[in-house]
Amino acid sequence: MDYRKQFLVDPTKQLLLGDIDPSSTADLASKSAAADLTDQYRAQMEAEQFLLYADGRQSLLVVLQALDAAGKDGVIRHVFSAMNPQGTRVHGFKQPTPIEAAHDFLWRAHKQVPADGEVVIFNRSHYEDVLVVRVHNLVPEEIWSQRYDKINEFERLLTENGTQILKFFLHISPEEQLERFKKRLDDPQRHWKISDSDYSERKFWPQYIEAYQDALTKTSTTHAPWYVIPANSKWFRNLAISQIIADTLKDMKLELPPTHVNIEEIKAHYHAAVKAANGNKP
Ligand code: ATP
Ligand code: MG
Numbered sequence: 001m002d003y004r005k006q007f008l009v010d011p012t013k014q015l016l017l018g019d020i021d022p023s024s025t026a027d028l029a030s031k032s033a034a035a036d037l038t039d040q041y042r043a044q045m046e047a048e049q050f051l052l053y054a055d056g057r058q059s060l061l062v063v064l065q066a067l068d069a070a071g072k073d074g075v076i077r078h079v080f081s082a083m084n085p086q087g088t089r090v091h092g093f094k095q096p097t098p099i100e101a102a103h104d105f106l107w108r109a110h111k112q113v114p115a116d117g118e119v120v121i122f123n124r125s126h127y128e129d130v131l132v133v134r135v136h137n138l139v140p141e142e143i144w145s146q147r148y149d150k151i152n153e154f155e156r157l158l159t160e161n162g163t164q165i166l167k168f169f170l171h172i173s174p175e176e177q178l179e180r181f182k183k184r185l186d187d188p189q190r191h192w193k194i195s196d197s198d199y200s201e202r203k204f205w206p207q208y209i210e211a212y213q214d215a216l217t218k219t220s221t222t223h224a225p226w227y228v229i230p231a232n233s234k235w236f237r238n239l240a241i242s243q244i245i246a247d248t249l250k251d252m253k254l255e256l257p258p259t260h261v262n263i264e265e266i267k268a269h270y271h272a273a274v275k276a277a278n279g280n281k282p
Contacts, residue, residue: 003244004247037239042079048246053087064123065127067208069181079241093126106150
């Protein structure tokens with residue numbers, strides 16, 4: 001099944017997250033049914049990232065957005081571990097520092113976009129400026145409501161510069177979130193992940209859903225599409241994201257660059273070196 005088609009956000013009609021089942025596992029019945037496929041996409045991601053790095057003319061930016069405990073960290077661990085850390089980087093977006101807050105909202109994002117050949121993952125992103133900022137009225141509506149267009153222009157600039165952008169919203173249910181909070185409480189190894197804000201933010205669930213629906217509808221473009229990934233099931237979430245990334249990289253038609261040296265000449269140098277090395281043997 002082509003998850004790019006299935007989970008793409010259509011910008012021509014208002015997204016309603018209530019219409020998408022967060023427990024869906026599409027055409028797959030079980031974790032074991034997905035295992036081989038996931039491995040296959042991970043191998044494809046590894047091979048394509050090698051080409052992206054070697055080719056050095058394009059780059060990939062992956063944006064991960066979700067409510068707390070939806071699995072952003074899990075995706076980074078399970079999906080991106082398929083790639084060579086050389087050429088891959090994760091950047092997390094926290095509450096803006098005083099210096100960040102003293103600049104326009106895209107400044108800190110622009111500084112972190114991938115260089116040629118690189119893969120960068122945004123764990124949260126510039127979208128927080130139309131999500132948490134909107135939910136908590138951190139700036140007036142006149143300001144945040146103009147940011148969607150600015151984001152689209154910013155992302156177009158990146159695309160025209162050779163960056164492929166993919167944006168994922170990890171869609172979980174409030175029940176699943178509570179279940180994951182419980183797991184964190186029950187397991188001392190996970191206590192460090194618990195924060196007061198997880199519970200205070202949960203009260204704003206409907207407002208977040210509304211903010212997400214608007215943001216995803218207004219900024220899902222052909223150059224920088226949004227995908228809503230059913231994420232109650234972790235194995236399905238990992239499979240769907242791996243497939244979308246692998247297929248997108250494949251479409252970028254990445255190739256090994258031509259060599260910059262004269263291979264015949266280098267071969268002659270090599271043989272001379274071997275000869276000299278042998279001659280020097282006692
Ligand atoms: P985890 O909890 O899984 O470790 P996280 O991404 O939730 O990861 P936290 O440090 O808990 O990390 O949260 C970062 C917080 O910063 C989030 O509540 C987010 O909404 C907030 N944040 C990010 N960008 C902005 C912004 N531009 N303005 C205000 N708050 C922001
Ligand atoms: Mg958090």
